[in-house]
Amino acid sequence: MVAPSRRADSPRTLRRLNVPRSVEVHIDEAGAPNALRRGGGWLPVVELLDRYRTGDRWWTDQPIARTYYELLLEDGRSVTIFHDDLRDAWHEQRYG
Amino acid sequence: MRIACVRVPSFAIAIERQREPNLARQPVVIYDRQQVLEASPPGVRPGLSLRQAKALCPEAAFLEADHVRYRTAFDAMLDALERVAPAVEPAALGCAYAGIDGLQGLHDDEFALAGALTEAVRDATGLLPAGGIAEGKFVALVAASSVGPGEAGIVPPGREREFLRDKDIALLLLRSAQDRLFGPELIERLDLLALRTLGDIAALPRPAVEAQFRSTGRRLWELANGIDHELVRPRKHQELLTEIVAFDAPVVANEAMIAAARQIVARLVRRLDGRAARRMRLQLLAEGRIVWERQETFREPAGDERRMLLLLKTRLSLLELPQGIDTVVVTLSGIGSDIAKQGKLFTDTQQNLNQIGESIRQLRARYGRDVVGRVMEVNPWSRHPEERTVLVPYDV
Numbered sequence: 001m002v003a004p005s006r007r008a009d010s011p012r013t014l015r016r017l018n019v020p021r022s023v024e025v026h027i028d029e030a031g032a033p034n035a036l037r038r039g040g041g042w043l044p045v046v047e048l049l050d051r052y053r054t055g056d057r058w059w060t061d062q063p064i065a066r067t068y069y070e071l072l073l074e075d076g077r078s079v080t081i082f083h084d085d086l087r088d089a090w091h092e093q094r095y096g
Numbered sequence: 097m098r099i100a101c102v103r104v105p106s107f108a109i110a111i112e113r114q115r116e117p118n119l120a121r122q123p124v125v126i127y128d129r130q131q132v133l134e135a136s137p138p139g140v141r142p143g144l145s146l147r148q149a150k151a152l153c154p155e156a157a158f159l160e161a162d163h164v165r166y167r168t169a170f171d172a173m174l175d176a177l178e179r180v181a182p183a184v185e186p187a188a189l190g191c192a193y194a195g196i197d198g199l200q201g202l203h204d205d206e207f208a209l210a211g212a213l214t215e216a217v218r219d220a221t222g223l224l225p226a227g228g229i230a231e232g233k234f235v236a237l238v239a240a241s242s243v244g245p246g247e248a249g250i251v252p253p254g255r256e257r258e259f260l261r262d263k264d265i266a267l268l269l270l271r272s273a274q275d276r277l278f279g280p281e282l283i284e285r286l287d288l289l290a291l292r293t294l295g296d297i298a299a300l301p302r303p304a305v306e307a308q309f310r311s312t313g314r315r316l317w318e319l320a321n322g323i324d325h326e327l328v329r330p331r332k333h334q335e336l337l338t339e340i341v342a343f344d345a346p347v348v349a350n351e352a353m354i355a356a357a358r359q360i361v362a363r364l365v366r367r368l369d370g371r372a373a374r375r376m377r378l379q380l381l382a383e384g385r386i387v388w389e390r391q392e393t394f395r396e397p398a399g400d401e402r403r404m405l406l407l408l409k410t411r412l413s414l415l416e417l418p419q420g421i422d423t424v425v426v427t428l429s430g431i432g433s434d435i436a437k438q439g440k441l442f443t444d445t446q447q448n449l450n451q452i453g454e455s456i457r458q459l460r461a462r463y464g465r466d467v468v469g470r471v472m473e474v475n476p477w478s479r480h481p482e483e484r485t486v487l488v489p490y491d492v
Contacts (some may be wrong), residue, residue: 012490014482014486014487015469015486015487016482016486016487017471017482017484017485017486017487018481018482018484018485019482020482028188028189029187030107030126030133030134030161030163030166031129031131031133031161031163032128032130032161032163032166032167032189034188034189039243046331046332046334047167047334047395048163048164048167049164049374049375049391050164050393051163051164051428054479054480056479056480062146062478066480067128067129067459069163070393072334072430074332076428078374079192080481085129091141093481093482094481
């Protein structure tokens with residue numbers, strides 16, 4: 001008996017979009033990001049466009065505390081990154 | 097290659113003291129995420145926790161870092177330097193390099209050139225930096241760090257090693273803000289090896305330093321000897337569009353400011369010529385001084401009068417200024433190519449939906465799973481982007 005080459009329908013799941021991805025960030029003396037790791041090198045931040053904080057679910061065992069930075073990079077792209085203030089880690093995230 | 101370094105030490109504190117002159121007589125600690133970034137009182141080091149800093153110096157003013165304001169002031173500093181020297185590279189907040197080869201002939205000597213650079217920064221920002229000129233970035237940086245505000249340290253060619261001999265190894269950290277080779281742990285290691293001045297390192301044979309510090313060793317030895325061949329990398333420029341309306345006499349009425357904004361936006365949109373801007377800065381001036389300013393970032397690039405004016409009206413109508421203003425300035429930045437809107441794939445005609453449905457059924461049969469999804473908003477107002485939307489299989 002030969003197994004069908006096609007896989008059976010996978011369970012119909014919801015997939016979250018814009019999930020944060022880890023990013024390596026270099027910060028300046030004032031603690032603001034001034035370069036992002038891209039491939040083998042660092043891509044300088046040309047302009048810090050915006051900075052804001054979010055805090056949520058502090059009443060649960062999975063609290064969120066982030067400092068978001070919107071950055072303009074030297075290659076002309078703008079990116080949104082955040083610092084996870086509870087886990088001391090940097091992440092990149094699509095804005096919307 | 098002759099390079100000038102222009103530096104405002106403790107840049108963030110300088111900006112805060114400029115904003116609030118009373119802070120000049122008080123120790124200041126600037127923090128971010130409960131960690132000290134800059135501190136004027138001795139003993140309070142960057143990296144300490146806010147709690148430790150408060151215990152060490154309870155009388156200090158503790159201010160949360162205002163990164164956007166610091167960056168704006170730093171941009172003004174870079175703009176000012178570029179009016180004197182065309183190739184200017186930002187090194188770290190409050191510190192920049194300028195290539196000066198060929199500019200010496202325009203000034204009496206290098207002291208005069210350094211003076212022109214520091215004066216330009218003072219005129220543009222109100223902050224008086226220190227200047228240094230030398231062969232290479234590192235020696236210029238150390239020269240600028242060795243003198244006071246408004247002064248210049250000039251190191252003649254060939255005297256670099258001699259100049260650096262008694263300088264503290266901690267100065268390497270200033271240079272590392274840019275090339276990211278050295279961290280505080282390296283300084284601790286050097287200290288453990290009783291290497292406390294740059295001269296101590298320079299006196300060692302280069303292979304010995306390389307053997308101890310591997311890839312970092314070569315750079316370390318070169319810098320200690322005043323060898324720094326890195327070129328000045330000028331910052332990239334972005335297009336800015338600025339429009340100004342000046343009143344004959346100071347105005348306080350918000351309606352007058354909104355009328356000026358309307359006039360300005362119409363002019364800016366004409367100059368955009370079909371393109372869009374990501375950011376808009378609004379400044380209100382009185383007798384040449386900025387009374388109020390705000391930078392806004394559009395969520396989607398804007399190229400139309402309606403959206404720009406809506407934002408300006410919202411800001412201006414709620415404004416209560418302590419004094420009249422005589423000038424309104426609006427600057428657009430982040431200017432991009434023509435605005436393009438993606439068309440809808442799913443129009444509501446039945447024929448269109450039938451065709452798409454059939455295509456999706458064929459794709460599912462071909463791949464054995466859902467390959468077409470629909471983006472669905474589940475929590476569009478969440479402050480965390482990953483909670484706003486999900487991808488669900490497209491139901492035919």
